[in-house]
Amino acid sequence: MFAVHLMAFYFTKLKEDQVKKVDRFLYHMRLSDETLLDIMARFQAEMEKGLGKDTNPTASVKMLPTFVRAIPDGSENGEFLSLDLGGSKFRVLKVQVSEEGKRNVQMESQFYPTPNEIIQGNGSELFEYVADCLADFMKTKDLKHKKFPLGLTFSFPCRQTKLEEGILLSWTKKFKARGVQDTDVVSHLAKAMKKHPETDVDILALVNDTVGTMMTCAYDDPYCEVGVIIGTGTNACYMEDMSNIDLVEGDEGRMCINTEWGAFGDDGTLEDIRTEFDRELDLGSLNPGKQLFEKMISGLYLGELVRLILLKMARDGLLFGGKKSSALHIKGKIETRHMAAMEKYKEGLANTREILTDLGLEPSEADCIAVQHVCTIVSFRSANLCAAALAAILTRLRENKKLVRLRTTVGMDGTLYKIHPQYPKRLHKVVRKLVPNCDVRFLLSESGSTKGAAMVTAVASRVQAQRKQIDKVLALFQLTREHLVSVRDKMRAEFEYGLQKKTHPLATVKMLPTYVCGMPDGTEKGKYLALDLGGTNFRVLLVKIRRGRRLVRMYNKIFAIPLEIMQGTGEELFDHIVQCIADFLDYMGLKGAQLPLGFTFSFPCRQTSIDKGTLIEWTKGFKATDCEGEDVVDMLREAIKRRNEFDLDIVAVVNDTVGTMMTCGHEDPNCEIGLIAGTGSNMCYMEEMRNIELVEENEGKMCINTEWGGFGDNGCLDDIWTQYDKEVDEGSLNPGKQRYEKMTSGMYLGEIVRQILIDLTKQGLLFRGQISERLQTRGIFETKFLSQIESDRLALLQVRGILQQLGLDSTCEDSIVVKEVCGAVSRRAAQLCGSGLAAVVEKRREDQELEHLRITVGVDGTLYKLHPHFSRILQETVKELAPQCDVTFMLSEDGSGKGAALITAVAKRLQQPQKEN
Ligand code: BG6
Ligand code: BG6
Ligand code: GLC
Ligand code: GLC
Numbered sequence: 007m008f009a010v011h012l013m014a015f016y017f018t019k020l021k022e023d024q025v026k027k028v029d030r031f032l033y034h035m036r037l038s039d040e041t042l043l044d045i046m047a048r049f050q051a052e053m054e055k056g057l058g059k060d061t062n063p064t065a066s067v068k069m070l071p072t073f074v075r076a077i078p079d080g081s082e083n084g085e086f087l088s089l090d091l092g093g094s095k096f097r098v099l100k101v102q103v104s105e106e107g108k109r110n111v112q113m114e115s116q117f118y119p120t121p122n123e124i125i126q127g128n129g130s131e132l133f134e135y136v137a138d139c140l141a142d143f144m145k146t147k148d149l150k151h152k153k154f155p156l157g158l159t160f161s162f163p164c165r166q167t168k169l170e171e172g173i174l175l176s177w178t179k180k181f182k183a184r185g186v187q188d189t190d191v192v193s194h195l196a197k198a199m200k201k202h203p204e205t206d207v208d209i210l211a212l213v214n215d216t217v218g219t220m221m222t223c224a225y226d227d228p229y230c231e232v233g234v235i236i237g238t239g240t241n242a243c244y245m246e247d248m249s250n251i252d253l254v255e256g257d258e259g260r261m262c263i264n265t266e267w268g269a270f271g272d273d274g275t276l277e278d279i280r281t282e283f284d285r286e287l288d289l290g291s292l293n294p295g296k297q298l299f300e301k302m303i304s305g306l307y308l309g310e311l312v313r314l315i316l317l318k319m320a321r322d323g324l325l326f327g328g329k330k331s332s333a334l335h336i337k338g339k340i341e342t343r344h345m346a347a348m349e350k351y352k353e354g355l356a357n358t359r360e361i362l363t364d365l366g367l368e369p370s371e372a373d374c375i376a377v378q379h380v381c382t383i384v385s386f387r388s389a390n391l392c393a394a395a396l397a398a399i400l401t402r403l404r405e406n407k408k409l410v411r412l413r414t415t416v417g418m419d420g421t422l423y424k425i426h427p428q429y430p431k432r433l434h435k436v437v438r439k440l441v442p443n444c445d446v447r448f449l450l451s452e453s454g455s456t457k458g459a460a461m462v463t464a465v466a467s468r469v470q471a472q473r474k475q476i477d478k479v480l481a482l483f484q485l486t487r488e489h490l491v492s493v494r495d496k497m498r499a500e501f502e503y504g505l506q507k508k509t510h511p512l513a514t515v516k517m518l519p520t521y522v523c524g525m526p527d528g529t530e531k532g533k534y535l536a537l538d539l540g541g542t543n544f545r546v547l548l549v550k551i552r553r554g555r556r557l558v559r560m561y562n563k564i565f566a567i568p569l570e571i572m573q574g575t576g577e578e579l580f581d582h583i584v585q586c587i588a589d590f591l592d593y594m595g596l597k598g599a600q601l602p603l604g605f606t607f608s609f610p611c612r613q614t615s616i617d618k619g620t621l622i623e624w625t626k627g628f629k630a631t632d633c634e635g636e637d638v639v640d641m642l643r644e645a646i647k648r649r650n651e652f653d654l655d656i657v658a659v660v661n662d663t664v665g666t667m668m669t670c671g672h673e674d675p676n677c678e679i680g681l682i683a684g685t686g687s688n689m690c691y692m693e694e695m696r697n698i699e700l701v702e703e704n705e706g707k708m709c710i711n712t713e714w715g716g717f718g719d720n721g722c723l724d725d726i727w728t729q730y731d732k733e734v735d736e737g738s739l740n741p742g743k744q745r746y747e748k749m750t751s752g753m754y755l756g757e758i759v760r761q762i763l764i765d766l767t768k769q770g771l772l773f774r775g776q777i778s779e780r781l782q783t784r785g786i787f788e789t790k791f792l793s794q795i796e797s798d799r800l801a802l803l804q805v806r807g808i809l810q811q812l813g814l815d816s817t818c819e820d821s822i823v824v825k826e827v828c829g830a831v832s833r834r835a836a837q838l839c840g841s842g843l844a845a846v847v848e849k850r851r852e853d854q855e856l857e858h859l860r861i862t863v864g865v866d867g868t869l870y871k872l873h874p875h876f877s878r879i880l881q882e883t884v885k886e887l888a889p890q891c892d893v894t895f896m897l898s899e900d901g902s903g904k905g906a907a908l909i910t911a912v913a914k915r916l917q918q919p920q921k922e923n
Contacts, residue, residue, distance in 0.1 A: 020371065020372055020375060021375050023372070024372050024375040024376040024379060025375070025376075025379050027324060027376060028376050028379040028380055028383065029379075029383075031315075031319060031324060032281075032315065032380065032383045032384075034279075034281045035281060035383050035384065035387045036383060036386075036387070037279065037387060037390050037391070039439070039440075041279065042390055042393065042394045042397075042436070042440060043394075043440065045276075045279070045391065045394040045395070046394040046395070046397045046398045046401070046440060047398075048275055048276075049067070049267070049270060049394065049395045049398040050398045050401065050402065052065065052066065052067040052270060052275070053067060053069060053265065053398065053399070053402060055067070056068055056069030056265070057069050057246070057250055057251060057252060057253075057263070058252055059252035059253060062252070062253060064273075066269045066270065066271070066272040066273040066275070067265055067266060067267055067269055067270050068163060068165075068175065068264075068265075068266045068269065069246075069263050069264075069265055069266070070163060070164065070165060070166065070214075070263065070264040070265075070266060071166060071251055071253055071254045071261055071263060072166060072169075072213065072214065072217050072243065072261065072262045072263065072264050073166055073167075073168055073169040073254075073261065074169070074213065074217055074221070074261065074262040074462055075259055075260065075261050075262075076259070076260070076465075077220070077221065077224035077225075077228060077230065077231065077245070078221060078224055078225045078458075078461040078465075080109055080225075082103050082460075082461050082464035082465060082468075083103045083104060083464060084102075084103055084155070084464050084467060085100065085101070085102050085103075085154065086100070086101045086102075086103070086154065086155050086156065086157055086460045086463045086464065086467075087099070087100055087101075087140070087143075087144075087149070087154045087155070087156040087157075087207055088100070088101050088156065088157045088158075088159065088456040088459050088460055088463070089136065089140060089156070089157075089158045089159065089160075089195075090159040090215070090218075090454060090455060090456050090459070091120075091136060091158070091159065091160055091161065092159070092160055092161025092162055092179070092181065092215060092239075093161055093215055093235075093237055093238055093239075093420075093421075094237060094238045094305070094421055095117050095120075096117065096118050096119070096120045096136075096139070097115050097116065097117050097118070097454070097456070098115065098116050098118065098139055098140055098143040099113055099114065099115040099116075099456045100113065100114045100115075100143075100147060100149065100154075101113050101456060101457060101460035103460055103461070103464055109225065109226075111225070111453075111457050111460070113453065113456065113457065114147060115456075116139075116143050116146070116147075118139040118142075122180070124183075125180060125181045125182070125183060126180075126181070126182045126183060126292075127183060127184070128183065128184055128185065129183040129184050129185035129186035129189075129194065130185065130194070130197075130198070131183075132183040132186070133194040133195050133197070133198040134198045134201065136195060136198065137195065137198035137199045137201060137202060138202075140156075140199070140202075140205070140207070141199075141202040141204070141205050144205050150204055150205055150206075152206070153206040153207070153208060154206070154207050154208070155207075155208050155210045155463050155464075155466070155467040155470075156207045156208065156209045156210065156211075156463065157209075157210065157211040157212075157213060157456075157459040157460055157462055157463030157466075158191070158192065158195065158209060158211065158212050158213070158459070159213050159214070159215050159218045159455050159456060159459045160172065160191055160212055160213070160214065161179075161214060161215035161216075161235070161239065161241075162174060162175075162176075162177060162178055162179075162181065162214075163175040163176060163178065163214075163264070163266045163269075164191060164212060164214070166212065169210070169211045169212065169462070169466050170192055170209060170210055170211060170212065170466065171190050171192050171193075171212065172190065172191045172192060172212040173188060173189065173190055173191075174186050174187050174188065174189065174191055175187070175188075175266075176293070176296065177292075177293070178239055178268060178293060178296070178297050178300065179238050179239045179297075179300075179304075179306055180238070180292070180306065182292050182293075191212060192209050192212055195209060196209055208470075210463050210466035210467055210470060211459065211462045211463045211466045213455070213458070213459045213462050214241070214243060214264045215235050215241070215419070215455045216233040216234065216235050216241045216242055216243035216264060216265075216455075217233060217243050217262055217264060217455070217458065217459075217462070218233070218454070218455025218456060218457075218458040218459040218462075219233040219234070219235060219417045219418070219419040219451045219454075219455045219458060220232060220233025220243055220244075220262065220417045220458060221233075221417075221455075221457070221458025221459065221461045221462055222417060222419075222451045222453060222454070222455055222456070222457040222458035222461075223415065223416075223417025223418075223449045223451050223458070224415075224417065224458070224461075225457060225458065225461055226449070227415045227447070227449055229413060229414055229415040229447065230414075230415040230416070230417050230449060231244060231245040231403065231414055231415070232244040232245075232396070232399060232400070232403070232414065232415075232416040232417065233416070233417045233418075233419075233455075233458075234392070234396060234416055234417070234418050234419075234420075234423075235418075235419050235420040235423075236303065236304060236305070236388075236392060236418070236419075236420040236422045236423040236429070236433075237304065237305050237419065237420025237421045237422055237423070237424075238304060238305050238306045238420070238421070239268055239297070239300050239304045239305075239306060240267070240268055240299075240300050240303045240304040240392065240420070241264070241265065241266055241267055241268050241300075242265050242267050242395065242396060242399060243262050243263060243264045243265060244262070244263060244265070244399050244402075244403060245260040245261070245262055245263075245403070246260060246261060246262070246263040246402075246406070247260055247406050248260060248261055250406070251263065255801065255802050255803070255818070256802055256803065256818035257803055257818075258806075258817055258818050259817075259818075265399070267299060267300075267395050268297045268299055268300030268303075268304070269296065269297055269298070269299065269300070270298070270299035270395065271298040271299045272295065272296055272297070272298050272299075276298060276299065276302075280298065280302070282318075283311050283314045283315055283318070284298070284301060284302055284311070286314050287301055287307060287310055287311055287314060288301055290310075290337060291307075299391065299395070302387065302388065302391055303388040303391050303392055304388075304420075304422060305342040305420065305421050305422040306342075308342050308345055308384055308385060308388060308422070309338075309340040309341040309342050309343075309344055309345055310337065310338060310340065311384050312340050312345060312377075312380055312381055312384050313334065313337075313338075313339055313340040315380050315384070316334060316340075316377060316380065317330060317334055317335065319376075319380075320334070324376070325369075325373050325376060325377070326367050326368065326369060326370075326373055327370075329367070329368070330367075331365055331366030331367045332366065333364075333365040333366045333367075334365050334366070334367065339365060340361075340365075342421065342422055342425075342426070343421075343425065344361050345381045345384070345385060345426070346422075346425050346426045346427060347361065348361060348377065348378050348381045349378065349381050349382060349385065349426065349427055349428055350427050351427060354378055355374050355375070355378060358374045358377050358378050359374050362374065362377060382428075385426060385428065385429060385432075386428075386432060388422075388429075389429055389432040389433040389436060390432075390436055392433055393433050393436035393437045393440060394436075394440065396416065396433075396437055397437055397440035397441045400412065400414065400416075400437070400441050400444045400446065401441055401444075404441075404443065404444060410443065411443050411444070411445065412443065412444045412445070413444075413445045414444060414445070414446055414447070415446070415447040415448075415449050416446060416447070416448050416449065417449050417451050417458075418430075418448050418449065418450050418451065419450070419451040419454065419455060423450075424450065430448065430450075433448075434446075434448055472770075472771050475766075475769055475771055476766065476771055476823060476826070479762060479765065479766065479827075480826060480827070480830045482728045482730075483728070483830040483831060483833070483834045484830070484834075485726060485834060485837055485838070487886070489725075489726060490837055490838075490840075490841045490883060490886075490887060491841075491887065493723070493726075493838060493841040493842070494841040494842070494844045494845045494848070494887050494888075495845070496717075496722050496723075497515070497714065497717055497841065497842045497845040497846075498845040498848065498849060500513065500514065500515035500714075500717055500722075501515060501517060501712065501845065501846070501849060503515070504516055504517025504712070505517050505693070505697055505698055505699060505700075505710070506699050507699040507700060510699070510700060514716040514717060514718070514719040514720045514722075515712055515713060515714050515716055515717050516610060516622070516711075516712070516713040516716060517698075517710050517711075517712055517713070518610060518611065518612060518613065518661075518710065518711040518712075518713060519613060519698055519700055519701050519708055519710060519711075520613055520616075520660070520661065520664050520690065520708065520709040520710065520711050521613055521614075521615055521616040521708065522616065522660070522664055522668070522708065522709040522909055523706055523707065523708050523709070524706075524707075524912070525668070525671040525672075525675055525677070525678075525692075526668060526671055526672045526908045526911075526912065528553070528672075529553055530551050530553070530908050530911035530912060530915070531551050531552055531553035531911065532550075532551060532602070532911055532914070533548065533549070533550050533551075533601060534548070534549045534550075534551070534601060534602050534603065534604060534907040534910050534911065535547070535548060535549075535587070535601045535602070535603040535604070535654065536548075536549055536603065536604045536605075536606065536903040536904075536906045536907045536910070537583065537587070537603065537604075537605045537606060537607075537903075537906075538562075538606040538662070538665070538901060538902060538903045538906070539567075539583065539605075539606065539607055539608065540606070540607060540608025540609055540626070540628070540662060540685075540686075541608055541662060541682075541684055541685055541686075541867070541868075542684065542685055542868055543564045544564065544565050544566070544567050544583075544586065545562045545563065545564050545565070545901070545903060546562065546563055546565065546586055546587055546589075546590040547560055547561065547562040547563075547903040547904075547907070548560065548561045548562070548590075548594055548596070548601075549903060549904055549907035551907060551908065551911060558672070558900070558904055558907075560900060560903065560904060561594060562903065563586075563589070563590050563593060565586040565589070565590075567579075567582065569627075571630070572627055572628050572629065572630065573627075573628070573629040573630060573739075574630055574631070575630060575631045575632060576630045576631055576632040576633040576636065576641060577632070577645070578630070579630040579633070580641045580642055580644070580645035581645050581648065581649070583642065583645065584642070584645040584646055584648075584649050585649075587646075587654070588649065588651060588652070591652065597652060598652060600652075600653055600654065600655060601654065601655070602654075602655045602657045602910050602911075602914050603654045603655060603656050603657060603910065604657060604658045604659075604660055604665075604903075604906035604907050604909055604910035605638070605639065605642065605656060605658065605659045605660065605906070606660050606661070606662050606665045606902045606903060606905075606906045607619065607621075607638055607659055607660070607661070608626075608661060608662035608682070608686065608688075608902075609621055609622075609623075609624060609625055609626075609628065609661075610622040610623065610625065610661075610711070610713045610716075611638065611659060611661070611711075613659070616657070616658045616659070616909070616913045617639055617656060617657055617658055617659060617913070618637055618639055618659070619637060619638050619639060619659040620635060620636065620637050620638075621633050621634050621635070621636060621637075621638050622634065622635075623740070623743070624739070624740070625686055625715060625740060625743070625744050625747065626685050626686045626739075626747075626753055627685070627739065627753065628739075629739045629740075638659060639656050639659050642656060643656060657910045657913045657914055657917070658906065658909045658910045658913045660902070660905070660906045660909050661688070661690060661711040662680075662682050662688070662866070662902045663680035663681065663682050663688045663689055663690035663711060663712075663902075664680055664690050664709050664711060664902075664905065664909070665680070665901075665902025665903065665904075665905035665906045665909070666680040666681070666682060666864045666865065666866040666898045666901075666902045666905060667679060667680025667690055667691075667709065667864045667905065668680075668864075668902075668904075668905030668906070668908045668909055669864060669866075669898045669900050669901065669902055669903075669904045669905035669908070670862065670864025670865075670896045670898050670905075671864065671905075672904070672905070672908055673896070674862045674864075674894075674896055676860065676861060676862045676894070677861075677862040677863070677864045677896060678691055678692040678850070678861055678862070679691040679692075679843075679846060679847070679850075679861060679862070679863040679864065680709075680863070680864050680865075680866075680905075681839075681843065681863050681864070681865045681866075681867075681870075682865075682866055682867045683750070683751065683752070683839055683865065683867040683869040683870040683876065683880070684751065684752055684789075684866065684867025684868045684869055684870070685751060685752050685753045685789075685867070685868070686715055686744075686747055686751050686752075686753060687714070687715050687746065687747045687750040687751035687839060687867075688711070688712065688713060688714060688715055688747075689712050689714050689842065689843065689846060690709050690710060690711045690712060691709070691710060691712070691846050691850065692707045692708070692709055692710075692850075693707060693708060693709070693710045694707055694853055695707060695708055697853065698710065712846075714746060714747075714842055715744040715746055715747030715751070716743065716744055716745070716746065716747075717745070717746035717842070718745035718746045718749075719742065719743055719744070719745050723745060723746065723749070726749075727745065727749075729765075730758050730761040730762050730765070731745070731748060731749055731758060733761045734748055734754055734757045734758050734761055735748055737757070737784065738754070746838065746842070749834065749835060749838055750835040750836075750838050750839045751835070751867075751869060752788075752789035752792075752867070752868055752869040755787075755789070755792060755831050755832055755835055755869070756785065756786070756787025756788055756789065756791065756792050757784065757785070757787070758831050759787050759792065759824075759827050759828055759831050760781065760784075760786065760787055762827050762831070763781060763824065763827060764777060764781055764782070766823065766827075767781065771823070772816075772820050772823055772824075773814065773815065773816060773820055774817075778813070778814065778815070780812065780813035780814055781814060786812050786813070787812070787828075789868045789869050789872060789873065790868070790872055791808060791812060792828050792832060792873065793869075793872040793873045793874060794808050795808055795809075795824065795825055795828050796825065796828050796829055796832060796873065796874050796875060797874045798874060802818055802821055802822065803818075805821040805824070805825055806818060806820075806821040809821060809824060829875075832873060832875065832876055832879075833875070833879055835869075835876065836875070836876045836877075836878075836879035836880040836883065837879060837880075837883045839880050839883075840879065840880040840881070840882070840883025840884045840886075840887065841883060841887055843863065843880070843883075843884050843888075843893075844883065844884050844886075844887035844888040844891075847859060847861055847884065847888045847891040847893055848887075848888045848890075848891065850891075851888075851890060851891055857890065858890055858891070858892060859890065859891045859892065860891075860892045860894075861891060861892070861893055861894070862893075862894040862895075862896050863893060863894070863895050863896065864896050864898050865877075865895055865896065865897055865898060866897070866898040866901065866902060870897075871897065877895070881893075881895060
């Protein structure tokens, strides 16, 4: 009994002495709580630095965006292939995620070796090897019959701009293959897979192992928002608020950040805690100066640290009686698994003796106790350091969520964490001590990171499928050159039908004579009133023209025309117009002045003289009764009479295209075309009299108001007419009419966009599949919104802001899609309009038998003026389809009122001699 006690006493004493000795020797490796809190604070600062746009380039902790935006929600399903490269083992897997709701995952896997000559050789050979293994797996598992989405778990720092791409920043751990750094890993693998044409895989996602681990654990525990690896290497990822991630556009929701904390300290931040052993180990590593934090923590390095310590202690005579073995001199002789064995609770001491003996040493009891304690200190320091960094992440999460207490789960993986007997307990304890206000659950990933990678791939594959659906819709709006050429030629043919007496009655492009026969010559003068009705605004103007100097002064007032008047009775409409004139005259102090008036009336009118115009039919947003078939000049005169307050001399009725041509023609006599791309779409041009069969004369030229908006009403555009155009047409005031206008003008483009958005939403591709009341409201996308959304200067967030302002609750992804839809619709509009214009300039060139034509187009309209791309695309199309014409586009700054006044001036001049006669 006494002997036993004595033995026990002796052993305790021996142990105490050895522990003290080692503690003294490794004093620098034992980190106090204060130091840990300090390291935690330093890591917090590093995270901040890595996340900032300006500070990221010089940050050592890279905080890499992963483009993984959400943890699994259980709706993932499908069959996936998966590669897991970069940990201690390389695996190929097939993962089957079962039907919704059941949360059932089945995996089949196969390990493949990763010999040093492959992972440290030539980059292309490495990826060829990986591809070979994958092909072999597919062969043995009989998976060659179908296409598989593939997720690649690649456990190295990669800079991503999307999920399916990753630029390798640097190799870490044991890998060092040439020619891969700074290149895209996914492309390498895709290229290597080409050598196996019998296999069909689509690499959809690249994920770090930390991300895979987090996602794996989150599949079972939705609280999981952190992933930590303590294996060959060490690293962590977590869900960060998008608003804190400067490097990625968008503010909404969260994104997983791969911290790459292994590089913490690479800028010198941890020099005060690194020891001579850390420095020696680093110098002998594949990547000196890099991954300094990792080298104090992870499995690849801890055994080596122990070896270096033992060697030094032996040299100093503190171990093995000062004797060293040759094996102890060999790098890598002590591995993490040895440490784990030596630190085992019961058999640890015996294991230690065996391991040391295997190293050719002759350890005493005291040596074994000392060596065991060295291991403890080294692994304890590792756990402490990990705990400090993890505590920083947890604190960040808690602060992001503005919580007093955070409940969260950390997904864990890595051999060191898994096989070391004390490690998890120590880590958990220190973390809880450092962040007492967090309730942390540590969840070991039993199945590695692949299950999580499959979840990411599943989401990516869903997104890809959705993308295809969206692209399919957008493709309907993409016109080929052949399409455009055909539109140009059909338009040209329509011009001829409209001009010829025989075909005119049935022509859809009406080619209306305007009785405007010349351009202003600068001799016009006088004071005129002008009305401008039919565009976005109704204006009344006073125009003063001075002879010779081409100087025009204008005063105008915008009046509203309420919807109920636009679509009420004709009498109400014209009474309202006269009321506005009266207000204007009052306002200008002109009551009683008998001024000549030019009436810009932007609707199709059949004219027999300059001051007569019978409305053929309303277009755009007007639908007042009892007007179609009536002379609008008469209607205006009658309304003036009804009011019986003033008299006006209505001299001319003018289409807005004609007014615009004249406005521009006043400055550039070469302007012989007027184009409106606004609420509606139309064009006029100067035609040879001899070509106009409806007018007797044959000399000179006359302006033709083409009313090209009606192009296509005979079905000639049906090949490019989409279901969305059809819906817009059916919902309009004039179904079946003005088809070209409905594909090209401001009043309808937003409606086409809205119809597409409704369809995409119905397909579950937008707005979370919810069709809001707002989206069902006609006319919400006015030209100005369309123009804003498509502006290149606008950040995604601002687009989202506009959509929200419109009452559409859109995510950032939604906003991207909406912008694309707007782009497709407006692009088609500009191209179609350009094709029409190409037809007219070509006609003019041919009619004049010119090799080259120089001509100016006067243009007006909100779409042309406000939209960021419309005018450019239109001009490009004209150039492409009418290469022999040199077309100058002149924006009408003054609207068509000025042109109408000029026409009035000319008409007045022509009237004069008649009256005098
Ligand atoms: C595995 C994961 O379980 O753990 C890998 O599937 C990961 O993706 C690895 O890289 C990390 O641990 P170790 O010890 O193998 O580096
Ligand atoms: C204005 C003209 O500038 O543009 C109007 O003065 C014309 O006559 C209008 O109708 C066309 O553009 P929108 O976009 O207002 O229809
Ligand atoms: C290394 C890698 C990192 C990986 C970690 C764990 O630190 O750089 O990407 O997550 O090892 O495998
Ligand atoms: C509509 C009208 C047309 C007008 C055009 C532009 O197409 O029918 O007359 O020129 O809109 O406002």
